[in-house]
Amino acid sequence: MSASDSAQAFWRDPAMPFAESRRACESRACYRPHHHPTFSIGAVDGGQSVFTGAEVGPVSLFPGTLVFVPAARVHACNPFPGKAWSYQMLHLDADWLHAVRQEYAGAESAAPEPVRVITDQEAYGRFCRLNALLFSGAERCDKEAALIEFIGDFDTEQGLCVAAPGIPSHLAGQIRPALERLRAVPSSSITLDELARLAAMSRYQMIRAFRAVTGMTPHAWQLNLRINLARARLRDGQAISAVAQHLGFADQAHFQRVFKAHVGVTPGRYR
Template structure:
């Protein structure tokens, strides 16, 4: 009998999606050593550490060490990364919720916050509730039962009384001046827009543009565009698009280029994510 690569067999990734519930996606990873670039996504994410040691960055200047049983709530569009500690692996769960759907759901019974903070919680009861929710999502239960479990979990979690990590707000003047450049990148995600053109649109020097971009978004202009492309790639692949077509449409040199950047942002290859 052929031997199985022990490291490969131990590392497991599983995604759950349901066309009937397009506003939610869940993920489980076991014994993962994959590392992520700093990134953001348009969804609200809730992560739980199941085992191992990991480090969260994006909540202030210093990374925060996480241990099993901790949860991290990250608002939409907030730059962050969570990676295993050096020379270690970890197991985790990650829930992604459509931001508009979540806001509308909360608005049915509570006041929503305009600028919610990142929250890192060590609450055993909350962790157990989150695990139960994910068990339902990954089960053979029907869509109605899964939606019920999700809404109940969200409704049970009144986080407004819990401390969060508020990050400094971007300078309003610089943020407004960046809008033409941001619109240019959003309108043509597959185009490589020269830095000089973006600087001209913002009325800044290239150096000023890079600094303003980092203060406002947490990323450089190039990193912001790559992040946008990966978010769009995920959206297109969830809709069934071919990986080679996605690479071409979003301005990647080829499918291999998409694969490298996609894995750096998500921890898995496009083929594994699409499957």
């Protein structure tokens, strides 16, 4: 981006509701561990950053690196302490991506999809050209064609694979009622006592099981859910104050702080 461009720029098109893209220049914003309902592709343009969300520990990212993050995978990418970095981030609707993959790949693997970290200049250059096209005034059909072609060409590109942590099936089954409760009433403050009763565990056991299955504590998971819902409501044009109230934040200032910690910009800038 040129010096005259805003530090943060977003692209969305009502004709392509399955995609959203962002460009950030010289950003020092730091993100909490979070996850998206979307499949995300990130590109590091400048500076150095650290990917967290791997069992082996933090992974350093350098300019020219692409990171493919499956939906619902807890992660965070932040600049080195005291430094700034520039990046691009493309979010794709998980159902749309699944349908595209089915068209050309057919059968799907039952194994959880890993995070992939790719340091290939051709792939990075293709992604930059794709994102520039999305931000341009090109026709929708050209944008969608380029997007589908990029996915097909690089969907199996090998790089550093960060496997999803193994989740004991019995733990996933035990905390499912607690997860369903949080999803059903995202704006409500559900106590640890109630979640523990739903999981038939002590509070300590439930917290440990919840973190093992989701990568987050119950409160952090619920905040993340609220922010994902808030993004959708803001894209639909709802007022910030109404979104904050509807999703159970104490006030608009609280909503602003939590939103920026997850998204890197204020709700107003995002909207």
